[in-house]
Amino acid sequence: xxxxxxxxxxxxxxxxxxxxxxxxxxxxxxxxxxxxxxxxxxxxxxxxxxxxxxxxxxxxxxxxxxxxxxxxxxxxxxxxxxxxxxxxxxxxxxxxxxxxxxxxxxxxxxxxxxxxxxxxxxxxxxxxxxxxx
Numbered sequence: 001x002x003x004x005x006x007x008x009x010x011x012x013x014x015x016x017x018x019x020x021x022x023x024x025x026x027x028x029x030x031x032x033x034x035x036x037x038x039x040x041x042x043x044x045x046x047x048x049x050x051x052x053x054x055x056x057x058x059x060x061x062x063x064x065x066x067x068x069x070x071x072x073x074x075x076x077x078x079x080x081x082x083x084x085x086x087x088x089x090x091x092x093x094x095x096x097x098x099x100x101x102x103x104x105x106x107x108x109x110x111x112x113x114x115x116x117x118x119x120x121x122x123x124x125x126x127x128x129x130x131x132x133x
Contacts, residue, residue: 003061007040007071009066019067022067026065026096036054047079048075064086064094066094087103
């Protein structure tokens with residue numbers, strides 16, 4: 001059985017208990033269970049400095065289940081650097097709300113491209129678009 005870190009979203013207006021329940025269901029769908037819990041501190045969500053450290057400090061984990069892919073976009077664009085670091089170190093990355101999964105053996109490039117594009121749209125400055133009209 002696989003084991004995962006649960007990483008809730010500190011910024012989304014959703015109770016942590018609800019996030020943990022949805023994350024738990026995603027872990028089960030991926031033939032695993034949650035054995036550790038983490039969350040980026042709300043002041044560090046833009047850079048996500050702690051999740052990789054926490055994963056490395058917990059031996060035997062197969063990966064992490066994030067509540068939402070939005071957690072990778074709070075810094076203005078999709079945090080591809082952290083994403084690649086997790087994948088290249090053989091951690092699985094799962095997003096519970098979007099029901100998306102990534103691993104080194106199954107890169108899921110189409111979904112990753114979608115997440116990165118969505119991040120750019122989500123973070124765009126609407127004022128710049130108005131000036132184009």
